[in-house]
Structures are given as C-alpha cells and as structure tokens.
Amino acid sequence: MKNLFVLLASYFMIVASVNAQSKPGTAKHYIFPQVALLNGDHSVSGQVQLTAGIQKKAWMFGFGTAIDYYKIRTVPVFVDLRYAFGKSSNYFSYVNLGTNIVWALESQYTAHYVIGIPSKDKFNNGLYTDIGIGYAFRGEKKTRLLISIGYSIKKISSNYQEAVYREFPPYIIEYRDRKLDYTLNRLVLRLGVRL
Amino acid sequence: MKRSLFFLFIMGLLFSACLKDSVTEHYYFFRPVYHTKDEVRNNIKSGAPVSIQQTGKIVVKDNFVFLNEIDRGIHVINIADPAKPVNIAFIEIPGCVDIAINGVNLYADCYTDLVTLDISNPAMVSVKQFLPGVFPQRYYYGFTADTTKVITEWVMVDTVIDKKFEGTFAASGLLTTAFLSGPVANIGAQSFAVSSSGIAIAGSLTRFALQNNRMYTVSNSDLKVFNVTAPASPSFVSTIALTQGNIETIFPYKDKLFIGGQTGMFIYSASNPDNPQKEGQFIHARNCDPVIAEDKYAYVTLSTGSSCRGINNQLDVIDITNLNNPVLIKSYNLTSPRGLSKDGNVLLICDGKDGLKIFNAANPSQVSLIKQVTGFEPSDVICLQGTAITVAKDGLYFIDYSNPNNASVISKIQINKN
Numbered sequence: 001m002k003n004l005f006v007l008l009a010s011y012f013m014i015v016a017s018v019n020a021q022s023k024p025g026t027a028k029h030y031i032f033p034q035v036a037l038l039n040g041d042h043s044v045s046g047q048v049q050l051t052a053g054i055q056k057k058a059w060m061f062g063f064g065t066a067i068d069y070y071k072i073r074t075v076p077v078f079v080d081l082r083y084a085f086g087k088s089s090n091y092f093s094y095v096n097l098g099t100n101i102v103w104a105l106e107s108q109y110t111a112h113y114v115i116g117i118p119s120k121d122k123f124n125n126g127l128y129t130d131i132g133i134g135y136a137f138r139g140e141k142k143t144r145l146l147i148s149i150g151y152s153i154k155k156i157s158s159n160y161q162e163a164v165y166r167e168f169p170p171y172i173i174e175y176r177d178r179k180l181d182y183t184l185n186r187l188v189l190r191l192g193v194r195l
Numbered sequence: 196m197k198r199s200l201f202f203l204f205i206m207g208l209l210f211s212a213c214l215k216d217s218v219t220e221h222y223y224f225f226r227p228v229y230h231t232k233d234e235v236r237n238n239i240k241s242g243a244p245v246s247i248q249q250t251g252k253i254v255v256k257d258n259f260v261f262l263n264e265i266d267r268g269i270h271v272i273n274i275a276d277p278a279k280p281v282n283i284a285f286i287e288i289p290g291c292v293d294i295a296i297n298g299v300n301l302y303a304d305c306y307t308d309l310v311t312l313d314i315s316n317p318a319m320v321s322v323k324q325f326l327p328g329v330f331p332q333r334y335y336y337g338f339t340a341d342t343t344k345v346i347t348e349w350v351m352v353d354t355v356i357d358k359k360f361e362g363t364f365a366a367s368g369l370l371t372t373a374f375l376s377g378p379v380a381n382i383g384a385q386s387f388a389v390s391s392s393g394i395a396i397a398g399s400l401t402r403f404a405l406q407n408n409r410m411y412t413v414s415n416s417d418l419k420v421f422n423v424t425a426p427a428s429p430s431f432v433s434t435i436a437l438t439q440g441n442i443e444t445i446f447p448y449k450d451k452l453f454i455g456g457q458t459g460m461f462i463y464s465a466s467n468p469d470n471p472q473k474e475g476q477f478i479h480a481r482n483c484d485p486v487i488a489e490d491k492y493a494y495v496t497l498s499t500g501s502s503c504r505g506i507n508n509q510l511d512v513i514d515i516t517n518l519n520n521p522v523l524i525k526s527y528n529l530t531s532p533r534g535l536s537k538d539g540n541v542l543l544i545c546d547g548k549d550g551l552k553i554f555n556a557a558n559p560s561q562v563s564l565i566k567q568v569t570g571f572e573p574s575d576v577i578c579l580q581g582t583a584i585t586v587a588k589d590g591l592y593f594i595d596y597s598n599p600n601n602a603s604v605i606s607k608i609q610i611n612k613n
Contacts, residue, residue, distance in 0.1 A: 039214075040214050040216060041214050041215050041216040041359075041360070041361055042361045042362070043216075043363065071216070071363050071364060072363075072364045104364070108363075108364040109364075110364070149204050166225070168225070168227075168266065168346070168349055176222065176223065177222075178220065178221065178222045179220070179221040179222075180218050180219070180220050180221075181218065181219040181220075181221075182216070182217075182218050182360060183216065183217045183218070183219075184216045184360075185214040185215065185216060186214065187214060189204070
C-alpha cells in the first residue's frame with residue numbers, strides 16, 4: 001500500500017509539473033481533486049479522489065485514485081475517461097474503471113476463532129466503476145468548480161475459514177473455506193476543482 | 196441544461212434509497228442420504244475394494260485386517276505378506292463404528308442394530324443375524340432417529356446463495372464467527388485389546404470386547420452384555436449403567452473388564468459374565484485414556500485431545516495387584532499419546548506427531564524409549580508377532596519391530612481423501 005501511494009503521488013506530481021509548463025495549443029493536462037458523498041444501501045459515506053490526465057479537444061484521459069470509505073475502506077485505482085460537451089463545453093460525462101484495493105480498517109475485520117486461535121478475513125480486491133455526468137462552473141483564471149452525479153459499483157470479496165464440527169461420523173472438526181463476493185452500489189455526488 | 200442537471204441531482208438523491216447492496220456466499224454442506232433398513236440389510240455384502248477415506252477401528256483375524264471406515268463399513272485387507280498388504284474387499288455397513296470378531300463371526304453395529312456376519316470367506320461375507328435397537332444411543336446429533344430409515348452416506352453439496360447486504364463489515368452478521376458445538380470425535384485415543392480366548396486382536400478404539408462367550412459393549416454411559424454362546428446368533432442379555440459417564444474404551448483381561456473413561460480407569464469383575472460388577476477404579480484428571488492391562492500392571496495413556504479437555508500427556512503405569520485399590524507406579528511424559536499395545540516387554544505407543552514410540556517396559560517403573568518411528572501421526576496400534584499395524588491419519592502403516600532398535604515402516608496403505 002505504501003508503494004502504491006508513492007507511485008501515485010509521483011504520477012500526480014509529474015502531471016502537475018507538466019501542466020504548469022504546457023504551452024497554448026498543445027494537449028492540456030488536468031488535475032481534479034474531488035470529494036464525494038456516497039449514498040447507498042443503508043449507508044452514507046465519503047470518498048476523496050484525485051484524478052489527473054491529458055485533454056485533447058473534448059476528450060480527457062487520465063488516471064485516478066481515491067480513498068473510499070463506503071462500508072469498507074478501499075483505495076480505488078482507475079482509468080479516467082471524460083468527454084466535455086454543451087455550450088462552452090461546461091458539461092461533461094465521465095467513466096472510471098479500475099480496481100478496488102482493499103485497505104480495511106481494523107474494525108472492519110471480523111474475528112473468527114478457530115479452535116481458540118483468532119484469525120481474520122482475507123479480503124480480495126475487486127472491480128471499481130463509476131459513471132456519471134457533471135457541470136463545470138467557471139472560476140477565476142483556469143480554475144473550474146466541478147459538480148457531478150454518478151453511479152458507482154464497488155466489488156470486493158473476502159475469504160475466511162470456519163471450523164465446523166461434523167455432527168456425523170467421523171465426528172471431527174474440519175476447516176471449511178467460505179467466500180463472500182460483495183457488490184456495493186452507490187449514488188455518487190461529487191464536488192471538485194480543476195487545477 | 197443546468198435545470199436538467201439539477202433535476203438529475205434531485206432525482207438521484209430521491210432514488211438513492213433504491214440502491215441495494217448484495218453479497219454472494221459460496222460454501223458447502225453435507226446432505227444425508229436415507230435408505231430403508233431393509234435396503235441397508237440387503238446391501239450388506241462383500242463388494243469390490245474401495246479406497247480408504249477415514250480410518251476407524253481395527254481388528255486383525257488370521258491374515259486379514261478388518262478396518263472400519265467410520266459409518267460406511269469395513270475394509271478387508273489381506274496381510275499375508277505385511278510388506279505387501281492388499282485391500283481385497285469392502286463390506287458396506289452404514290452406521291458401523293465398532294467391530295469384534297468371534298471365530299468366523301464378525302459383530303458390527305449398524306446404527307442402532309447389531310449385525311452378525313459370517314466372514315469365513317472375507318471376500319464373500321453373508322449376514323447371519325440382525326439384533327435391532329440394541330444401541331439406541333446411536334443417533335446423529337441434530338437428527339432425529341427414524342425408525343424406518345437410516346442415513347447411509349453424506350453427500351457434499353456446493354452452494355451459492357445471494358443475499359442482500361444492508362449491514363457494514365464490522366457488524367454484517369454474515370461473516371459469522373464459527374463456534375464449535377457438541378463433543379469432538381473420540382477417534383483417537385485408544386489401546387489395543389487381545390481377547391483372552393485368542394479370538395482375534397482388536398484395535399484400541401473398540402468399544403466391543405469378547406470374553407467368556409460374552410460380548411461386552413460400552414457406550415458413553417452404559418455397558419451392554421450379549422451372550423455369544425451361539426456365535427452366529429448373539430442375544431442381548433442386559434444393560435449396566437456406567438454412572439461415571441464419558442466412557443471410551445473397554446479392554447478384557449482374564450475375568451476383568453478394564454473400562455477407560457475420561458475421568459478414570461474402572462475395573463469390573465466379570466466373574467458373573469452376565470452381570471459385571473465394579474471392583475476398583477483409578478481416578479485421574481479429565482483426559483482421554485485408553486487402557487491395556489497385563490499381569491499386575493495396567494498402562495493408561497492420558498492425552499489432551501480436543502474432546503478430552505485434559506491437561507496431561509503422559510503414560511501412567513498402575514499397579515493393579517489389589518484391584519480394589521490400584522496404585523500409580525509412575526507417570527511418563529509424552530507428547531500426545533493415544534493407542535497403545537504391548538508385546539512381551541515391548542510397549543508401543545502412538546504419540547501423535549511424534550509418531551510411534553517403542554519402549555522397553557520390562558521394568559514398569561523404568562520404562563525407557565528404544566526407538567521412535569516418525570513421519571506419520573498414528574492413533575492406534577496392534578502388535579502382531581513383530582509387525583505393528585498402525586492406524587494413522589494418512590493411512591494404515593505396517594512397521595517391523597521384530598528388532599525394536601531397527602523398527603521401520605515396511606509398507607503402507609494410503610488414505611484417499613477424495
């Protein structure tokens with residue numbers, strides 16, 4: 001996880017640096033720091049996100065990452081594709097597609113006691129998608145205030161082992177693997193700025 | 196356009212409550228397969244050999260090992276050449292966990308019934324008699340005994356279910372902690388037993404013992420007496436309550452019955468074979484404790500098996516000269532002892548992951564280790580003229596101990612878990 005953060009931070013720093021040096025007429029670079037309200041099934045949570053990439057005419061392509069607290073903390077890492085449209089290209093639609101890297105809080109693990117020996121769930125990464133539409137308010141200089149609404153799916157899975165007493169011969173305790181595939185659906189209300 | 200977007204926001208907020216999270220759970224469970232008793236009885240016969248999946252109790256008769264496959268039946272293994280044992284047949288007996296052999300007659304439990312088989316030709320056995328309902332305690336936990344049907348096997352079923360997931364991870368209720376329930380199998384700790392009449396050699400987990408034309412069986416809390424004067428048609432005689440409870444093994448020696456329980460060794464006199472009476476006891480801390488006896492001494496292994504909740508792993512040598520007052524001579528520390536067997540001065544003990552330990556027991560107060568045969572986890576052993584037939588987790592091992600200093604594995608029949 002630490003290496004991932006270093007890698008992503010390096011990426012965003014490079015993009016920011018290139019953006020500052022870009023000349024008029026060439027492909028623009030963008031960085032979107034954003035926060036989101038995630039509204040789902042019996043749960044409301046938040047997400048902070050950073051997306052960066054290049055813009056060629058109406059199309060934007062980049063990479064992003066976030067910290068997503070909906071039900072279980074994850075770090076989505078995704079490809080960001082956007083298309084600006086409408087008068088003055090103030091409207092945009094976006095698609096994020098990537099993977100959730102599970103970074104669960106200690107309290108989000110369930111303790112299993114197998115013959116008195118505590119063990120934890122083993123979480124596995126899963127799909128991350130977010131699709132939506134938004135509007136960019138013009139601010140001072142090149143700054144834009146972005147507001148968007150989207151629908152996001154977060155998938156993860158977990159494995160754990162349970163000790164089950166066979167209530168029939170040979171009357172042994174055996175260890176059974178259980179797997180749980182979670183599909184978490186959220187409405188995403190996002191607010192951000194374009195730097 | 197801005198209005199449309201605003202409208203979209205409002206609608207999104209309103210309909211977000213319609214979003215549902217879900218979880219797909221993958222697991223497996225076992226489903227019982229039922230047959231009528233008549234179907235079961237008609238199906239008891241020697242069939243083609245099948246792979247061993249779960250070793251149970253063991254009896255040796257002539258050149259054959261009869262190895263119980265718990266609740267499924269009995270494997271017949273030809274050991275004319277112990278270096279090349281051959282699995283020759285499988286006798287399907289649902290609900291079978293205990294066996295005893297009397298001449299050409301094999302007694303086995305079939306759930307609540309006692310079945311007698313003619314094994315004069317082990318490759319072609321035949322049913323001689325059924326005694327119904329003599330083991331009423333044989334039921335499945337969580338399953339009500341059905342008087343007309345029995346469970347012949349359990350089939351593993353892979354399952355996938357979809358559920359709503361409204362909770363959070365910390366308190367989802369889906370990732371439930373697995374609790375253990377019920378007693379754990381007492382498949383491990385036991386000794387071997389040589390019946391006084393030289394009928395056959397039984398393995399340590401047996402709850403069946405033959406002595407003086409009687410067969411004695413123990414359950415958790417009682418002792419049953421069967422008259423086997425007519426070997427092919429045993430008759431039920433009586434039930435004697437064993438109020439000590441948690442009884443595990445029985446070992447016949449001379450006219451005594453040494454009964455191993457989790458709280459002690461209990462000595463019953465069978466001078467009146469139809470009505471054995473308690474004569475003495477040796478109480479110890481709660482442990483699993485197979486027991487064997489020879490002359491003035493009894494040998495008891497205590498282990499901390501998961502069902503036993505004990506704290507000791509040791510061999511106790513007990514002076515039984517005065518049956519009314521058995522006296523501990525000495526305890527020897529072991530790792531996880533289970534079945535044991537004695538051949539003259541040689542004492543063999545299954546000691547869990549430490550393998551089979553061979554001791555010099557010429558002097559009961561100075562039992563010393565001669566050799567340790569490792570690489571397997573034995574639970575039960577039978578001595579047979581220099582060959583130890585050892586039941587282990589991963590198979591049936593044949594160990595040559597004719598020279599105890601050079602004891603080694605000479606052959607093995609592998610368990611096939613699939």
